[in-house]
Amino acid sequence: MNTHTMQVSESFRQNADQYDAQRRKLLPCFDDFYGTAVALARPDQPNVRVLELGAGTGLFSAMLLQAWPGMALTLVDNTAAMLVQAQTRLQAWPVELITADYDQIPSALNREWLGQWDMVLSALSIHHLTDERKAHLFQQVHNWLCPGGRFINADQISGASPKLERRYWSHWLDAIRSTDLSETAIQDCLERRALDRTATLMDQMNWLQAAGFSTVDLAWRHYGFGVFVADKSV
Template sequence: MKSDRKTAIAAQFDAADHYDQAARVQKRCATQLAQHIATATVQHPPRRILELGCGTGFLSAQLLTLFPQATLCATDLAPAMLQRTRARLGDDKRVSYRLMDGEHPETDWAEPAHPPFDLITSSLCWQWFTDRPKALQRLCALLAPGGKLMVSTLLEHSLQEWRESCHATQTACGVPIYPSLAQLEREWPDGGTGHWTDSILTDSVPSARIFLRELRQIGASLPQEGHTTLQSQSLRRAIRWFDDHHRTVRYHIGYGLFEKASL
């Protein structure tokens, strides 16, 4: 059963009709993650892949190209996103689809009779999880010995320009508090080894209004829990400050790799 916040997240992404046009950072991040995956699996290409939060299929399409012999189970919390991935990939017999909260994978997958996954991956879905350590334990239990979990997520310095604009104008900022690299390093489960790296992606934005509109278009405008809706006057102050000081927004991206111990 989905929590109220997960229901809200699914609704946001279901309503993101112009996702592909606005998702520049998502495309770049998916490509970087795919490159990390290709490098990490060169000796042992995966045959069974699980993707969490497939969105409209940016990463899915690259996985199928990288691993033509693999099967891919593409999952997402939002039905509309699964439909868009299916439309992007066409009638590819290697792909199956499941409507699923990636934080709570299907329980039957943990049964001994179910073949484990060689690769579990996700691009910019991890930041929506409410309990990452428990999610890691559940997901890593689904890996084959020597299998890999490889994900990307937003880190603490993401959207700093908008935070700064809100702070300077004493405007409440609804941007979620993202974790630090050090915090994520402490969350790896037992039974394998993991590490995180990070990078900065910079996106050009003509104005604050366009920046905020594009966040809505990609379903990423859901504020942190407890945030109250801004009054229009406060929002206008933050927008003016942003426009006077910024023409880019930075996304602090973390890339995580966990390898399950071999038997």
């Protein structure tokens, strides 16, 4: 685990208890953001095998299982404290939890599953990776999916220019300051966001296409947040 990854993991470990309570306030477009991702994950067959990357406390996982209870869901996250909360939240469902960094996933997974996942999902996690690691991960995801499989990535998007990025940032900051979050909570969030390595829309779309996905689209966007969907050919 590299230094940056350790910093990200530690920041989430320290804030694991407050993460869920603050999430809706820190994400002004919460309902549309997660709702779009959940809708795109609607299974077209029973017992779909789903891998969730950067699953955290299981917030997104619970939404998925409440909407589509037949999913066979495996959660991966590099922060054990977050997965402890996920285990409690998801105790009604037979989920699998794996503590692993993105670089450790291939060895953490049972290799016979490689190429067999019906869906790979992620929400607000991949933006922590460098651009090189994002592009590599997208290629790995394509390899992990079975023919016809789907990748859904609900994540941050940086502005296409510094001017746009400043506008997106100020819009988000104004929105969270309009909530009842304390200034301490806001400053803690800003410290976590300083570790972000968010990429532009075009870069992320290009990496998905280069990874081999036959269909790549942006299903929804609100300023610096978006939901990508990429399908593997049959």
